[in-house]
Amino acid sequence: MTAELVRGQNHPLPHTRLEIRVSAGEPVVAGATLGDEDGTVAGPDRIAHPGSPALPGLEVSRQAAADHRLAVDLDALPGTVHRVTVLLALPGGAGGATRFGALPAPFVAVTALDGTGVAGYTITGLDTESAVAALELYRRQGAWKVRAVGQGYAGGLAEMLADQGVARPAELAATILEAVASGASRTVAAPPARTAEGDRARHGAALTASGAPGDTSPTAPAATPAPSPAPTTPVPPAPTGPISYAHPRRAASATPPPPAGTDAGPAARPEPAHPAEPGRPAAPVAGDATGWSMDERLYNQVWGMFEDLARTTAAYRSAVDFAESRMDQELDRVLSDPRSRIGSAGDTARATARARRDELTARAREALDRDLAQLTAESEVVEPALPVAYAGWDNPVWHGYRVPREAPMAVRLGDLHLPESPGLRIPMLVRLPLERGLWVDSGRSGSEAALAMDDAQLRRLAMDTAVLHAARLIAVHPAGEYAVHVIDPAGSAAASLAPLTASGAPAAPPATGPGGVASVLTRLTERVELVRMAVSGGATDALPPGLDTAGQLLIVNDFPHGFDDRAVTQLRYLADEGPSVGVHLLLVADREDARAYGPVLDPLWRSLLRLTPVPDDHLADPWVGHAWTYEPPRLPPGSGILGDVLARAVDARTNWRR
Structure with a gap:
């Protein structure tokens, strides 16, 4: 029977191989420190965190998440370790909570490997704290126990590390949060929590009468769904009947x-229930x-x-x-x-x-x-x-495509699968409007598929993939509610852009050269600034009559080649502030090519959802943190569906303007 602990209470540990499960309601950083008899942590090599998740006898999550599982093997810990302290911290960032008092009380449980509960602790009484020492496993006279701690720190992770005797705690805290921010760009966001009004709200980019963007879903970060108990028993019972397809x-x-x-x-x-015939599964x-x-x-x-x-x-x-x-x-x-x-x-x-x-x-x-x-x-x-917004390009539903009257709630950006089941592909659905821009990585990501290609092939495929993403975004929006702009400084992507330019989908021909790049970026930057000021000041009625309130997608090829410092600054601004007023980036770039800029572009990469033009296992789920293989979208060989869909979308836009 699981012991429910209160602050300060301890409980013996019957096992030395354990799991520590954390449930926080919103993404938190989970880590652990290894201390001596006095609780002092000797150095950074005694701290497990997302940037260094594995130590002898200890492994923690590689990212911030609402649910964590930490693995502990007490027998494998160094002999000088007498305390294992489990730490939780808020990652911060745009829209994130900054204190535990604004969140549901975190729950921490210690279980055996087979899922049997040992002890649980609900951390109550937190207010302004942004970091907390949740519990500790400690050794006394050769036996291990768990103690509920619940010590919060308003000064955050740095103050908590300093309290444990860690040298230069502020630098280490910054390193940990940097690793968390970098990992966020690799995570598939969980679906947002249901609101009282449901998901029937219009998810367009047009401005409402109140001055807010047309998406009326809540602006608070989406809570990861509460986990259902995972079946961790190593010897599951054998079924006694046919497979049940009920969920x-x-x-x-x-x-x-x-x-x-x-x-x-x-x-x-x-839909009505479909009872199974006798002797057959439903x-x-x-x-x-x-x-x-x-x-x-x-x-x-x-x-x-x-x-x-x-x-x-x-x-x-x-x-x-x-x-x-x-x-x-x-x-x-x-x-x-x-x-x-x-x-x-x-x-x-x-x-x-x-x-x-x-x-x-x-x-x-x-x-x-x-x-x-x-x-x-x-x-x-x-x-x-699946409807067209969720369907693969090989789905027959595209042959009956009609321009929608309202934007869908999500769009498909590819597929995901795991190595244990490579044949089972799960559609990767991302909510609309996009909360952050997209980045198609044209560099060598380390996957076998990327290593088998030369640089020119990989860049061409990256741009082809970006065009497919752009075409789907155009196709799933109503006529006149989504505009596309293209920046191709050297004009090297003409072949890949041909389906878009031939249909007339972009608002203007692709911008080339320094003058073209500066013109497009200045125009979109001014639009974002103007709309943001109008929205924050409640003066949307004062916007110029000719202002295009449609959603805007900016496709940028071969970044950062051909971009000066001013253009780079404008792109960073569009990436950070654009999504809130309906301006989104679709960047095609090799991060290695941007090394000359140093760390100045790191926030840009982290603000975008990284996709690849070839299969690559760089994405993680928000529940258990598996490394999922991302499969980019592909057109069926010889298919003309892309041109047909774009032609219908452009025709509908032309008729709408009349």
Whole structure:
């Protein structure tokens, strides 16, 4: 039975291999320090944090997240370590909370590797603190215990580190937060929390009468969904019947009623249940999630599949680790006894330990395969049912494309998959309007696909990929509500840009040369400044009559070549301030090419969502932090669908202007 601790209370630890689980409601930084008998931390090499996540006997998360799992092996800690202190800190940043008092009380739990609870602690009483020492594992007379600490620090991470005797704590705190900020650009953002009005609000870039951008969703950062218990038991029970395709966590909650006075239409009403025929499993259903419209239900279902795959893979990996650890312990016991070290007894003990490991691993894989079969069956019915905003370019839905009357709630930017299930692809859906710009990395990311290409091929493919992203963003917005601008300083991307320029989608021909670059950047920068001042001053009625209030997408090729210091400053400004007033960047660049600018461009890279033109495992989920392989969008060979879609979108825009 799990012990519920209060501040200052301690509890014995029955195991030496443990997991520490953190649930905070919003993204926090989790780390741990290794202290001596007095609690003093000898130096930076005794601190596990996102920039240095692994130490002997200790591993922490590589990013800020609402939920964390820290792995601790007390037997593997250095002999001089007597305390392991778990630290939580707020990462700060735009829109982030700056004090724990504004968040739900964090919860920290200590569990065995099989998920059995040992102790839990809800950290209450926090107010202005932005960092907290949550709990500590400490050694007394050879035995380990856990103590609930809950000591908060209004001075943040630096003050907390200084309290533990760390030298130069401010520098170390800055290093940790820098690593967190860098990791944020690699994370797939979780879907935002549902508001009282739901997701029926218009997500356009036009200004409302109140002066706020047309997106009426809340401006607070999205909370990561509360985790459902992950199945970490290493030996799951075998099924006794056919596979069930029901998803209790996603389907148990009823679809909320639409707001009073509205009619969401037939598609918004829950579909009737589909009972299985006797002896056959129930068939998976597209739209098997909550929502007021089919698009919203499909969006929530895709995110449910993404979370399910993340958690079932985490359970499998945990079970495999447990099996390996158990085998190692059994072999250590055999080898520690000189009588069984050699001879038939030793061989038998080794074979028995390996057989147990293989059995546990096989049963874990069996459980994973059952879950994968369930998710694959669901994917096979969901993928064909997706609307154009969520559909792959090979989906037949594009052949019936019509320009929408309102912007969708999200857009697909590619696919994600894990190495345990490379054939199961989860659509990568990102909410609209974009909260940050996009960066298509044209450099050598380290993936095998990138290493197999020369520089020219990789840059051409990066620009081709950016054009596909831009074409989808144009296609999913209503006529006249999305404008595209292109900067190509050297004119080197003409071939890739041909589908856009031939259709007339950009507002003007691609800008080239220093004069063209300066003209476009100055015009968009002035637009952002003007609209921001009007919105903050509540004077949107005073905006010039001819001001284009449509969303703006700026495609920038081959950055930073051909950009002077002024242009670089303007791009940084657009990246930081543009999304709030409907101006978004789509940058095609190799970060290595920007080394001449030093660290001045680091904030720019961190403010953009990095995508790649080739498969690469650089993205992480917000639940367990797996490294997911990102698959960029691709057109079917020989397909003319891109030109057809762009032609229809431009025709609709022309008719709208008339």
